[in-house]
Amino acid sequence: MTDATKRPLWVPPAMGLYAEKHGLYQVMQGMLEGLLIHKPEEPIEFLINQLTLNNYNAPRILILGPPASGKTTIAMWLSKQLAAPRLSQDTLLASDWSSLAASAQEYRDRKEKVPDDLWVQLIEERMQLQDCLQNGWIIEGLPDTRELARSLQAVGIIPRHVVVFYAPDSVLIERNLGKRVDCVTGEVYHTTFDWPMDETVQMHLVVPEGISEEETARRLVEYHQNYYGILQSFGKSMKLINADQPCTDALAQVLTHIQIPPRTHAPFSPRILLCGPPGSGKSLQAALIAQKYGIINVCCRDMIKEAVADGTKLGELIKPYLDNGWPVADNIVLKLLSQRLNQLDCHIRGWVLHGFPRDEDQAKLMLHMDINPNRVFFLTLPTDTIIQRLSYRMVDPVTGERYHTFYKPAATKDANDRLLRHPRDVEEAVSLKVDSYFRFSGGLETFFEDAIFINADQDPQTVFEYIESYLVNPLPIVQKDF
Structure with missing residues (x-):
């Protein structure tokens, strides 16, 4: 008789079909990613909770692009569609429960750049909350440099889908000059393209800071300096979308992209x-x-x-x-x-x-x-x-x-x-x-x-x-x- 413990081991074919049918490879990959990101003190208990959540198909999306490309509007619409929390620089800094947010805001107040490691800690801390654990996340505007992208990947924060908007600088500057923000809801409007019909909403609109032509041009130069480094950080999960079109059309393209599952290393038999x-x-x-x-x-x-x-x-x-x-x-x-x-x-x-x-x-x-x-x-x-x-x-x-x-x-x-x-x-x-x-x-x-x-x-x-x-x-x- 042959020793069944010696290699090569014979695996019944039906096992592969069962694993593929029930997504066991994706479950194992998701559990490992969760351990790397959250580093729980009790790994077994954490994995049990992960299995209970059953969130392996939850969205993990990055929305990137230059100033005034519409990434905030698209991210907010996606957040409503997918019931997933939206994470941006503003929402992370507005976290009154986080001491890290207060430290990052101090850099902002001094007109200094927030260190990458502080952004990473803020995002890691935010992802520990139940809504991110259960419903996934949509990160808007981050990472804005290749170094930050690498730092996020190093701690296991890896998106399934990346959307990058692009448009001519002249279009972006014109868009930014007409930008208005509802100070109550945070919704973004435009004096030409998206003016609200509700007079109450119109009364709440304010001109955001940093939308002058000079400031927008400066931010665009900074964005272009980091653009190719960001592109190199994300492979085939990235989708480039022209921002010079109606927001509804851009949203439709984003939805089409995120419906395509990312490539997986799981065994697959055609x-x-x-x-x-x-x-x-x-x-x-x-x-x-x-x-x-x-x-x-x-x-x-x-x-x-x-x-x-x-x-x-x-x-x-x-x-x-x-x-x-x-x-x-x-x-x-x-x-x-x-x-x-x-x-x-x-x-x-x-x-x-x-x-x-x-x-x-x-x-x-x-x-x-x-x-x-x-x-x-x-x-x-x-x-x-x-x-x-x-x-x-x-x-x-x-x-x-x-x-x-x-x-x-x-x-x-x-x-x-x-x-x-x-x-x-x-x-x-x-x-x-x-x-x-x-x-x-x-x-x-x-x-x-x-x-x-x-x-x-x-x-x-x-x-x-x-x-x-x-x-x-x-x-x-x-x-x-x-």
């Missing part, structure tokens, strides 16, 4: 399902995906033929169906499919399946057998294109080479004269297959709510690039509250 009518290129796209990423290519039709050729028990059950031209029973296909997709190589490398399911009932049975794709693609194209693709393809019986009347005609007259068309590619047979597909595909498309639809009536490499973009990037999180 489970891809390609659906589409005959002639949509499913086999070709599956081959391209398998070739580039080493994913297991699972063609349902080929798998059935291989089972019969190998003489397996399931193959013996399938053979009468093939001999009589009947469709193979769903329960037999699913058993064969489950055996293949539950092998270790499919769990480690992932799989791309095509040729099954063909209708909603088969899809339900597939999920009942715990075959759960995490990417579903529907390749769509018009009926006329399908008929043209299939009914004009032929094969050379001598060389076995495949040709097409329009896309790949035979090079010589002799080869063209001996080309044969398969009976299943006759236009009438193709029309029947297409009609059958569209009769059942509606329910299938509805069943897979998160399916991605791609126009297959274009160059195959272009189609592959579209599919690839959804494979390598996380899918957006649907936020129904927005």
